[in-house]
Amino acid sequence: MAEARIRRYKWEVKYEYKSPDCFRKVVITINGRTPGPTIQARQNDTVIVELKNSLLTENVAIHWHGIRQIGTPWADGTEGVTQCPILPGETFTYKFVVDRPGTYLYHAHYGMQREAGLYGSIRVSLPEGESEPYAYDYDRSIILNDWFHRSAFEQAAGLSSIPFQWVGEPQSLLIQGKGRFNCSSLNSPSLNVGTICNETNPECSPYVIAVIPGKTYRLRISSLTALSALSFQIEGHNMTVVEADGHNVEPFVVQNLFIYSGETYSVLIKADQNPTRNYWATTNIVSRNATFTTPPGLAILNYYPNHPKRSPPTTPPSGPLWNDVGSRLNQSLAIKARKGFIIPPPQSADRMIVMLNTQNNVSGNVRWSVNKVTYTLPHIPYLIALKENITSAFDQTPPPDGYDFKNYDIFSVAENKSYTIRNGVYRLNFNSTVDIILQNANSLSNKTSETHPWHLHGHDFWVLGYGEGKFDIYNDPKKYNLVNPIMKNTVPVHRYGWTALRFRADNPGAWAFHCHIESHFYMGMGVVFAEGIERLGELPSSIKGCVHRK
Ligand SMILES: O=C1O[C@H]([C@@H](O)CO)C(O)=C1O
Secondary structure, three states, X not given: OOOOOEEEEEEEEXXXXXXXXXXXXXXXXXXXXXXXXOEEEEOOOEEEEEEEEOOOOOOEOEEEEOOOOOOOHHHOOOEOOOEOOEOOOOEEEEEEEXXXXXXXXXEEOOOOHHHHOOEEEEEEEOOOOOOOOOOOOEEEEXXXXXXXXXXXXXXXXXXXXXXXXXXXXXXXXXXXXXXXXXXXXXXXXXOOHHHHEOOOOHHHOOEEEEEOOOOEEEEEEEEOOOOOEEEEEEOOEOXXXXXXXXXXXXXXXXXXXXXXXXXXXXXXXXXXXXXXXXXXEEEEEEOOOOOOOOOOEEEEEEEOXXXXXXXXXXXXXXXXXXXXXXXXXXXXXXXXXXXXXXXXOOXXXXXXXXXXXXXXXXXXXXEEEEOOEEEOOOOOOHHHHHHOOOHHHOOOOOOOOOOOOOOOOOOOOOOOOOOEEEOOOEEOOOOOEEEEEEXXXXXXXXXXXXXXXXXXXXXXXXXXXXXXXXXXXXXXXXXXXXXXEOEEOEEEEOXXXXXXXXXXXOOOEEEEEEEOOHHHHHOOOEEEEEEOHHHOOOOOHHHOOOOOOO
């Protein structure tokens, strides 16, 4: 067997002016870049990231999205859950093992810093000598993102203000950190537009996916949008989906790849079209109506030896309609574990938690809730509070395992009665099997239900099923896919629908489970699970900077 290696990175996190979509704003960079450097490792390698916080006035923490952190729950990078924040001027070392091959991500998990540009890819390949069950010639990582011109501070302030100020739709979409905003739409006479927005700035030239005719490419497409659900497509090229969140998928072909924030996919494309020209790769918003606010993101599929900057002779293909819910549900249903790579789920669960997702008005603030609890993080991180038995750190009453199934109408605006801001945790028995049913409902606007991508830290879960309307506790479990469910770490709950997950609580630690829409998590849409805390040895002192005890 090939020997596991240590992959060492030294990162400096800073504020800098950048123009990812031609509009200049202060962003957060790692070693001068956004997206940050790609972490490349092989299965079972140890990754060490020495992170220097050079932000002048802000704390930071970085989450390694999709890495389970087995045996290192303190390295998950979730501020308030697994560690104290890293203060300005401090250096913190993350050390963890990448135990599974696949496509993963990293991003800030403090306040709303992710959307300020603090994110990147993790690519874990198989140990030397082993190969994937599908063939390709080259491998590329592409992160999709949405981009807002207002700062993360301004957005966060608006979300917690009375009256509430919503962030709105993004100004542009980025493909691997590059987008294009129409500078001529900034016509304020007080602005010197040329210095703030410049469409000839090379920082915002379209991202180029260079291909050699006849070759097959593995594109690792992931999304770290702050808000948007996306569709991604490449003119004239079908995509064969082969991986989702680090697990092999029974291959299926799509023209449009729907992708929700926090998901990763690998698709194979063959450069088998007319090689005398280039092609558009585009991404557009689905699930929310951004038709008149956010233009599609554009990249160029460049057939060698055409000039990489040569625009394709066609108009970019328009993606699917934003409200085509059926196609999105169909893709969700199509994702199954690949034959030969199925990890069978336990056939029954020890506990079922049904999580009603609602949007509410709580004491004048617009918030999101799970079973009438809207979440707030404590000042002492859960992992430390649980391990050291600091019971004053958070509410010792756990949140509810369900809601009033009989009487709650998921198709109506919530009544806003008896919703509370709390921070209790779900304590799971170690090694027990837990089913989570995400139940969507109407938001605060009439006839509206939003799509939410839920992300679980510390575990992969089996996706047992999706359905429309209200989940029926007696009959719907009979329809679960217990044969070849895919394992994922992020999954959407579709509008007015439900999604059923199963996981084993086998990783000692405290783990966030939350909507990956950054503003929704900020508005309380999350919970925390804790299991096997008593099995953990002493926690590293480096995570405890904010905890002062006699
Ligand atoms: O959290 C949200 O708030 C707004 C809207 O519901 C209220 O303005 C919106 O679209 C969200 O996703």
